C-alpha cells in the first residue's frame with residue numbers, strides 16, 4: 001500500500017544555496033502530519049516545492065499514486081493538493097466571497113461551491129457576516145480563517161497549511177488549532193508546518209523535525225512531544 | 239483662435255485614442271510589471287492591418303460597409319503581433335533583470351518599424367487611409383468630423399466591455415487574482431501564463447481599435463506613428479495610475495484635453511506668447527506628467543503601492 005503523499009530524497013536550492021538537502025517523508029490518507037523546525041529550516045521551501053511553485057533539484061514526489069515532478073503549479077491543485085501559503089497571501093482587493101470563489105476556481109459545480117462557501121461561513125461565522133469586505137482590510141486572525149477556508153474550497157485530498165498560527169493572539173491561535181483538529185476528525189488529510197511545536201505535535205499523528213534542510217528526528221506526535229531534545233529545542237524547556 | 243467647446247472636443251477625441259492605447263500599457267504592467275515599450279508599434283501595425291483589408295476589398299466599397307472588416311483586420315494584426323511579442327520576446331526574459339525586457343522592447347519597436355518601412359508596399363511614405371465623406375456634425379457648439387464619431391463610440395464601448403469582463407467573468411477574476419499575487423493565483427489553479435497572454439491580447443486589440451480611429455482622423459498611417467502616440471499613451475497610463483484600467487482612459491482624456499487647451503490658450507497668457515501653438519503641445523503633455531508625479535506619484539486613480547500585492 002502506498003501513502004497519499006510520498007516524498008523521497010527531495011532537494012531544493014535557491015541558486016547555489018541548497019535550502020532542502022534530501023528529505024523523505026510520507027503522509028497517509030486521513031492522517032495529520034506536521035513539519036516543525038527553527039526559522040530557515042526549509043519547511044516553507046518544502047511546501048512550495050510540493051505545490052509546484054519551486055522546481056526541485058532532485059528527488060521524487062508522488063501524490064495519489066502519480067509523480068508530481070514537472071507538473072505545473074496550476075495543475076497540481078487539480079490533482080487534489082491545496083496549499084494555504086505562509087503569510088496567508090489573500091487577494092487583498094477582492095472580497096471574502098471572491099477569495100473563496102477563487103479557491104474553487106477549477107470546480108464547475110456551482111451548487112456544490114455555494115454549499116462549500118456556506119460550510120466555510122459555518123466554520124467561521126465572522127467571514128459570513130463580512131462576505132463583501134475586501135480581504136486586505138481583515139484582521140490577522142480573520143485573514144487566516146479566510147486563507148484556510150479558501151484552501152478548503154478546492155475540496156483537496158491533502159491540505160497543506162504553512163504556519164496558520166503566525167502572528168495570532170493566543171485565543172485566535174487556539175481557535176485555528178481547534179479548527180484544524182476538527183477538519184482532521186472529518187477526514188481531511190493535513191500537512192501542517194508550524195513554529196508552535198506544542199500545538200502542532202499535540203494534534204498530529206506524525207511529526208518531523210527539520211533543521212537546516214534536513215529531517216533530524218521523526219516520530220508520532222505524542223512521542224516527539226515527550227522527546228527530551230525536542231522539548232529543549234522547541235518547547236522552551238531546559 | 240478657436241473656441242472652448244471645439245478645443246474640448248478635439249481634446250476628447252485625441253484623449254480617447256490615448257486612453258485606448260494606454261489600456262495596453264496598464265494591463266500588461268498590472269500583471270507582469272513590465273512596460274511594453276513596443277506597444278506603440280503594436281498600435282501602428284494595426285493601422286496597416288486595417289488599411290490592407292480596405293485595399294483588398296473591391297474598389298468602390300463604401301467605408302461604412304468596410305469599417306467593421308477593417309476593424310477586425312486591424313485588431314487581428316495587432317493581437318497577433320502582441321501575442322508573438324509576449325511569447326517570443328518577453329516570456330523568455332521573465333525573471334531576468336528589468337533592464338533586459340526594456341532593451342528587448344526597444345529592439346522590437348525598431349524591428350517592427352523597419353519591417354513596415356521595408357516590406358509594406360510604399361511603406362517608406364505615409365499611406366493614405368480612407369476617409370468618411372460628407373458634412374461634419376455640430377455637437378454642443380463644436381464641429382466634429384464624421385470619422386471622429388468612431389472613437390467617440392468605440393472608446394466607451396470598449397471600456398464598458400472591459401469593465402464587465404474584468405469584474406464579471408471567470409477569466410477576468412483570474413486576471414485580478416494574477417495581478418494581485420501571481421504565485422497564489424497559481425495555487426488556485428489559474429494558468430497564469432494564459433492570463434498574461436490574455437492581457438497582451440486585450441491591450442493589443444484596443445490598440446488596433448485606436449489605430450483605426452487614428453487613420454480615420456488623420457487620413458494616413460505611417461511606420462513612425464506608434465512612437466509619439468505610444469509615448470503619449472504611456473504618459474496617460476502613468477497619469478491615470480498605472481495598473482488601473484479606468485485610470486488609463488481617464489489619464490488619456492485628461493492628457494488630450496490638457497494638450498488641446500495648452501495649444502490654444504497658452505499663447506494668450508501675457509509673457510507666454512512664444513510657448514503657444516502645436517509645436518509646444520508635446521512639451522505641455524510631459525509637464526503635466528511631471529506635475530502629477532510630483533503631487534500624486536501613484537497617478538490619478540492609482541492605489542498606494544502598499545496596497546498592491
Ligand SMILES: Nc1ncnc2c1ncn2[C@@H]1O[C@H](COP(=O)(O)OP(=O)(O)OP(=O)(O)O)[C@@H](O)[C@H]1O
Nearest residue numbers: 014017019037038039040041042043044045046195
Ligand atoms: N527566495 C529565496 N531566495 C533565496 N533563499 C531563500 C529564498 N527563500 C528562502 N530562502 C532560504 O532558504 C532557507 C529555507 O527557508 P524557508 O523559508 O524554507 O524556511 P522555513 O523553515 O519556512 O522558515 P520559517 O520558519 O522562518 O518560515 C533559508 O535559509 C532561507 O533564507
Ligand SMILES: [Mg+2]
Nearest residue numbers: 043044045086
Ligand atoms: Mg516558513
